[in-house]
Amino acid sequence: MDSKPARLETVSRLTRLDGLRGLAACGVAFLYHPQALFAPATLDGEPRLLGWFQTWGWTLVDLFFLISGYIFAHVYLQGDGKRRGLTREGLGAFAAARVARLYPLHLLTLLFCAAFFFADPANTGLAFVAHLLMLQAFVQPVAHTFNGPSWSISVEVVCYVLFALGATGGRRTLRWVTMIAIGGALLHFVVQGRPGGPWVGDGLPRALLGFFLGQTLWCLRERLAQAPTAVLACILAFGLALDMGRMSPLLPLCLYAWPALLLLALRAPWMGSAPMRWLGDRSYAIYLVHYPMLLLVENWWSPFEGAAGTLWSVTVLFALAVLIVSDLCYRIVEVPARRVIRASWERHEQVARARKVHPA
Template identity: 25%
Template sequence: MKTLTNNRFPRVAALQINQITFTRFIAALTVVFFHYGTHAFPATFSWLSESVTAGPIAVNYFYVLSGFIMAIAYYQPHNPAPLSKRKYWIARFARIYPVYLVALLLMAVASSSEVVNNPLALPLHVTMLQAWVPGYPMTLNNPGWSLSVEAFFYLCFPFLLALIYRTGLKYLTIVCFVLWLITQFILLTGINSPEYTGKSLLHDFVYYHPLMHINAFIAGLLCGVLYKSKADSLKSPNPVLLLGSLLLIVMLLEFRPFFENIVGYKLAYTNGLIAPVFLLFIWLLASTKGRIQTLLSHPTLILLGEASFSLYILQKPVYGLYNRILEPRLGLGEVADFYVALILLIILSIASYKLFETPARTYINKALAAKPT
C-alpha cells in the first residue's frame, strides 16, 4: 500500500485516499453556488439545481468526511498508542485558524458597523464560539460557523479515539445512533413547528449548534476506524456501485420536495439525515483503485481539493470585494460577474493554500509543538 501523501496530518497512515480530496472542492463549490450562483449554469437546470446549490448539505458531508479522515490519519489498529492531545490540537489549530482569522478580519473591517453595534460578535468569532450562541452564527463571516462546529469536533476527537481503543466500536456506535435519532427528532420537530421562522433563535440552534452536528462526525470516525481495520483485505468495488452511490445522493437531493409532499413534513439533510449515504460513497471511493483513483489523484485535482478550505472561508470577503470594486467597473452582467468572481476566488484560494496556509501551518507546528509542556 502507498502512504498517505496529504500533508495535513502529522502521522503517516498506510492508506492511499487522495482520490477523496477532490470531492472537498466539489462540495465547497456547491456552497459558493448556494450563496452566489443560484442564477448561473448549471444551477439553472431544474433537474440539477438542488445538487448544484446543496451548500448547507455539503457542509454535513465535510463533517462526515472529517471524522473519516481523522480515523485514517490517527487510528492505529495494530499498535494502539495514546494520542498527544497537545500536538493534535496544535496541528488542527495550525490547519484552520490562520486563514480563518484573515477572512474574519477582512469581514470585520468591511462590516465595521456590525462590529460596533454588536460588540459580542467579534469576540465570539475570534474564539470560534459563535455557533454555540443562537443569534451569532451568521454574523460577520458567516461561513465561519461551520469552523466553530469543527473546532468542537477537534476538541472531542482525542477522547473519542481513546474510548474506541478502550471499548471498541460497540458503545460509541450506540451513542452515535442515539445522537442521530435525537438530532433528527429535534431538527424535524423544530423546523415543522408553528414557532419556527428563518433567522430565528430556534433556526440558529437546530441548524448551527455544534451538538446538532456531532453525530455526523462520530459516524465518519466510526466508519473510518472500520475501514482502516479492514483496508488490507478490501477489494476495489465495481465502478457501477460507486456511480450508484453518487446517483443516490443526487436523487435524494433532487427529490427532497417530492419526499416532503409524501410525508407531509419539511425535511432537512443538513444535520446527518443522509450521512449513511455519504458514508457509503466515501467508503466506495476510498476503496476504489485503477483508473478512477489515478484520475482523481491527479496533482491538479488534489491541489484544488487542498485549496477548498480557503475557497470556502474566503468566499464572502472575495465576493464582497468583487461586488464593491470590480463589478461596477466591468459591467459584465450578473452571471458573468459570478463566474469571474469564482475564477478569482479559486486563484486566490490556491495562492492562499500555497503561500499562506502551508507556511503558517508549518511555522505554528514548529513554534508551538516544540515547546515543552
C-alpha cells in the same frame, strides 16, 4: 473541514478524498452562495443541475464533516503492536496540529471582515470574541456575523474534542462516544428536523452525525470495499432523490448519498490526480475566502441582471478570482503559519523532555 494531521509521515494520504473535499468546497463557494449576486429573473430557468446546487448546495458542508471523520479515523486510529493511535501523550501535538490547520486563515478572514463590514449590526463585539474563540456557531445570529461559513469550523472543533477524548480512552470508549454522537444527532433530526433548510439549530447535530459516521465508515472500510460500484451509485441516487416530507432532508443525504459518494470517490483514480490534489489543498481557503469576497461584490456591484450568459460569466469570473486569492492564502498564510506553529510546539516538547531528563 480539516484533515491534515501532525503524523503525515506515518500515514498514507487519502488524496482522492482531498479531491472530493475540493469539489465540495467549490459547490458551496461557486454554485450555492453566489446566487445572492443575481436578480431573481436572472436565476429563472437555470439548468436543473445548477438549480439543485442553488437549493441544496448548503448540504455539501455535511460532506465536509463526513470526509473529516473518515480521514481522522484513518490517521489516528491505525495502530499495531509497535505503534498506537492517538494517545494522551499525543494530545498536545493533536491540538497544535488542529490550531495550525484552522486558526491562522480563520483569524485573517475574521480581521478582514471586521475591517470591511464593521457597520453590519450583526457584527457585534460579542460575536467578534466568539469568532476569536472559535465559538461562532453558538452566538446569534449564526452564519450572519463576520465570515458566516466559519460557523461549521466551530462545531467541527467540538467533534475533534469528543474524538480525542474517546480515542485516548480506548476503542471501547470511542465506540460509546460514536454511538452517542450519532444516536443523539439522529434523534434530533427525527424529533426536531424540519423540511427545507438550512436551520440554525441543526449545526452541531449535523457535525456530530457527519463526523462520527465518517469514522464508522472507515472502521467498516474492508466490508464496504466489497460493495459493487453499481450498488453504491444506486444508493447515491436514492439519497439525492428521497423526499422525507415533513422531516429534514439531511437524513437521506447524510445516511445514504454522501457516504455512497465518499466510497465512490475512493474508487475513482482521477479524484487523486494532480489538479484535484491542488484543489483539495486549497479547499479550506476556498471555503473561508469566498464569503468575504462575495460580500464585497454584493455590496459594490450586484445585483446582476441578464440572461444565462450573465449568470455564467459572473459565476466563472467570481470562481477564478476566489481560486487566485485562495492559492495566495494557501501559499502565503496557511503553509507558513502551519510550519511555524508546529515547529514551535516541537521545540516546546523538546524542552519539556529535556527538563524531565535533567530537572533543575
